[in-house]
Amino acid sequence: EIVLTQSPGTLSLSPGERTTLSCRASQSVTSNYLTWYQQKPGQAPRLLVYGASSRATGIPDRFSANGSGTDFTLTISRLEPEDFAVYYCQQYGSSPQTWTFGQGTKVEIK
Amino acid sequence: EVQLVQSGAEVKKPGESLKISCQGSGYTFSTYWIGWVRQMPGKGLEWMGIIFPGDSDTRYSPSFQGQVTISADKSITTAYLEWSSLKASDTAMYYCVRRQYRWNYFDYWGQGTLVTVSS
Numbered sequence: 001e002i003v004l005t006q007s008p009g010t011l012s013l014s015p016g017e018r019t020t021l022s023c024r025a026s027q028s029v030t031s032n033y034l035t036w037y038q039q040k041p042g043q044a045p046r047l048l049v050y051g052a053s054s055r056a057t058g059i060p061d062r063f064s065a066n067g068s069g070t071d072f073t074l075t076i077s078r079l080e081p082e083d084f085a086v087y088y089c090q091q092y093g094s095s096p097q098t099w100t101f102g103q104g105t106k107v108e109i110k
Numbered sequence: 111e112v113q114l115v116q117s118g119a120e121v122k123k124p125g126e127s128l129k130i131s132c133q134g135s136g137y138t139f140s141t142y143w144i145g146w147v148r149q150m151p152g153k154g155l156e157w158m159g160i161i162f163p164g165d166s167d168t169r170y171s172p173s174f175q176g177q178v179t180i181s182a183d184k185s186i187t188t189a190y191l192e193w194s195s196l197k198a199s200d201t202a203m204y205y206c207v208r209r210q211y212r213w214n215y216f217d218y219w220g221q222g223t224l225v226t227v228s229s
Contacts, residue, residue: 035215044205044219051213092214097169099157
């Protein structure tokens with residue numbers, strides 16, 4: 001079973017700053033089936049990025065992501081107040097079918 | 111507009127049974143897999159299992175196999191998550207999700223059902 005490790009656990013930042021979140025897999029992620037979600041307090045998670053680097057519909061271009069194999073990143077170029085949230089990466093494995101989440105990175109206001 | 115609407119919050123006692131629901135609309139329900147994700151209080155996300163409503167093909171995470179039952183009724187576009195005997199450790203928010211097959215991600219999420227198990 002692939003384990004996803006996100007780092008850091010918490011980021012304390014100010015609006016306007018740039019930040020990069022890391023997601024590292026214990027084994028290579030099949031076909032870049034790596035997804036990023038954002039979750040705000042009291043809300044369901046929201047899809048941000050799929051296929052390691054493709055932004056979902058309606059996601060602002062200040063969010064970018066890339067990576068392959070075992071190392072993936074999500075970058076927010078300039079933090080807006082609404083970006084303070086928890087971010088999860090997720091991978092899909094096909095044999096057997098499983099979806100695994102990282103433990104999350106909390107981006108909080110400094 | 112695609113929507114997944116879940117049943118309301120539940121408060122149960124240990125040992126009781128429970129079935130929560132997730133109704134899909136705005137798309138062809140029988141052609142997309144529906145999954146369930148658990149989030150324990152203050153914790154992260156855990157995938158529990160997934161079902162294809164078209165033929166009820168179901169897969170479970172090893173962590174949840176035998177602990178819950180996932181089912182679906184395509185005639186009423188509804189998926190279910192069921193427990194036969196709840197434990198206090200089942201206290202959590204449960205989300206239903208729609209699987210996007212091409213890249214294997216969850217593109218739509220229900221609003222969540224909070225299950226509280228307490229004596």
